[in-house]
Amino acid sequence: MxxxxxxxxxxxxxxxxxxxxxxxxxxxxxxxxxxxxxxxxxxxxxxxxxxxxxxxxxxxxxxxxxxxxxxxxxxxxxxxxxxxxxxxxxxxxxxxxxxxxxxxxxxxxxxxxxxxxxxxxxxxxxxxxxxxxxxxxxxxxxxxxxxxxxxxxxxxxxxxxxxxxxxxxxxxxxxxxxxxDSVGIGPVVWGSDGDNAHAITTDAASATLRQEGQTVFRWATSKMADVGLQACAAAGLQSWQLAGFVPHQANLRIIDLIAKKLKAPNVVVARDIVNSGNTSSASIPIALSKMLERGEVASGAPVLLVGFGAGLTYAGQVILTP
Missing domain, CATH: 3.40.47.10 (Thiolase/Chalcone synthase)
Structure with a gap:
């Protein structure tokens, strides 16, 4: 049959x-x-x-x-x-x-x-x-x-x-x-670094979040710009063509170092961490939503999203704004 x-x-x-x-x-x-x-x-x-x-x-x-x-x-x-x-x-x-x-x-x-x-x-x-x-x-x-x-x-x-x-x-x-009818969410570039999973954990007894700040800082600043560039390439773009860059709002120094390595001098960089702190998986959509509310990028503009954190997990993707 x-x-x-x-x-x-x-x-x-x-x-x-x-x-x-x-x-x-x-x-x-x-x-x-x-x-x-x-x-x-x-x-x-x-x-x-x-x-x-x-x-x-x-x-x-x-x-x-x-x-x-x-x-x-x-x-x-x-x-x-x-x-x-x-x-x-x-x-x-x-x-x-x-x-x-x-x-x-x-x-x-x-x-x-x-x-x-x-x-x-x-x-x-x-x-x-x-x-x-x-x-x-x-x-x-x-x-x-x-x-x-x-x-x-x-x-x-x-x-x-x-x-x-x-x-x-x-x-x-x-x-x-x-x-x-066309692609508005580009291919994802994602991965993980389980060898460093110990850098951000929840204590089993107290359920309290702990992190090794310097380990995370070095990892993010050395790896995440390449993830962003790979996501741009997967979407068929050069980084200088981006209108916006919305990374996870982990640390302002991390954000600025990654943005510098992207070599996209005219890109609008989300720095929502200054007034919002680190909200983990909420940080990218909050910052992106605010960027659009303020009119900092036009409708249909390419914006690079890069998330990274515990696991250590990471993901980069280019989207067109609504």
């Missing part, structure tokens, strides 16, 4: 149809951290990581923030809840191992019976999720995909510990991915 299975129709490409972000209202300055008892000062924090302030969620959960960001992305895209059939949540700060948060998030948005799953690639998670969404659309397995990066890192950080308490913060960003 000769049986042939059919496949769904496949669009030529995928694109981001809309973006949205949400940050909690409580602003914490460096002086606020000192008043709380952190052994630091404003000048030290700015010189080491470039952060002036960050947002902390007080009564909101990771899901609450994801819902807020997703609602804005859906409104900006013009895609309603009834038209979304897959939800992907990138997070490393879910409150429990089981269940994941994507199904609950979808339910709260009024999305009926979508495919739903979480991705944990830490600070690279949004790019991993975005590529998964793009592949689902271009394979014909989903019509419209909601991608959310949401983190409540203050649940897992010792806020009095200088190495992490000054860096991490809370927030969410989201994108809606739809079919397109």
């Amino acid at each position: 000769n049986i042939t299975l059919s496949t769904p129709p496949r669009p030529a490409g995928s694109r981001i149809a809309g973006l949205g972000h949400y940050q909690p209202p409580t602003v914490i300055t460096n002086d606020d951290l000192v008043a709380r008892g952190v052994d630091t000062n404003d000048e030290w924090v700015k010189s080491r990581v470039g952060i002036a302030e960050r947002r902390f969620a007080m009564d909101e959960t990771m899901i609450d923030m994801g819902v807020a960001a997703a609602s804005k992305a859906m409104a900006n895209s013009g895609i309603s809840a009834t038209d979304i059939d897959l939800v992907i949540l990138a997070t490393c700060t879910g409150k429990q191992q089981v269940p994941g948060g994507a199904a609950e998030l979808a339910s709260r948005l009024g999305i009926d019976s979508p495919g739903a799953y979480d991705i944990n690639a830490a600070c690279a998670g949004f790019v991993y999720a975005l590529n998964s969404a793009s592949e689902a659309v271009t394979a014909g397995h989903a019509r419209n995909v909601l991608v959310v990066g949401s983190e409540k890192l203050t649940d897992y950080v010792d806020l009095l510990e200088r190495g992490t308490g000054i860096i991490f913060a809370d927030g969410a960003g989201a994108a809606v991915v739809t079919p397109s």
Whole structure:
């Protein structure tokens, strides 16, 4: 018996149809951290990581923030809840191992019976999720995909510990991915360095996030520019053709060193870390959404996304802005 299975129709490409972000209202300055008892000062924090302030969620959960960001992305895209059939949540700060948060998030948005799953690639998670969404659309397995990066890192950080308490913060960003007659989301360049997985971990006993800052700094500044250049080449671009560069907002010195190595002097570089801190998988969509809100890049412009973090995982991808 000769049986042939059919496949769904496949669009030529995928694109981001809309973006949205949400940050909690409580602003914490460096002086606020000192008043709380952190052994630091404003000048030290700015010189080491470039952060002036960050947002902390007080009564909101990771899901609450994801819902807020997703609602804005859906409104900006013009895609309603009834038209979304897959939800992907990138997070490393879910409150429990089981269940994941994507199904609950979808339910709260009024999305009926979508495919739903979480991705944990830490600070690279949004790019991993975005590529998964793009592949689902271009394979014909989903019509419209909601991608959310949401983190409540203050649940897992010792806020009095200088190495992490000054860096991490809370927030969410989201994108809606739809079919397109042309390619609006380029090929992903991704990978991992498990030999250095010890550099960012969660303590098994206390569930507190720990990181080896110098190890991560050296790794990111020596590797991530090449990942970005490879992503540009995979998309058929030279780096000087980019309109924007949105790296994971880990550290301002890391961002500036990677941007310099890209050799794209006219590119608009996202430096949202100054006012938002490090929000892990939420940092790229938050920064990208703000970049578009401010009109810093035009619609249809090529922007390079580069995520990197715990694992150590990384991913680079060029997108065209909605």
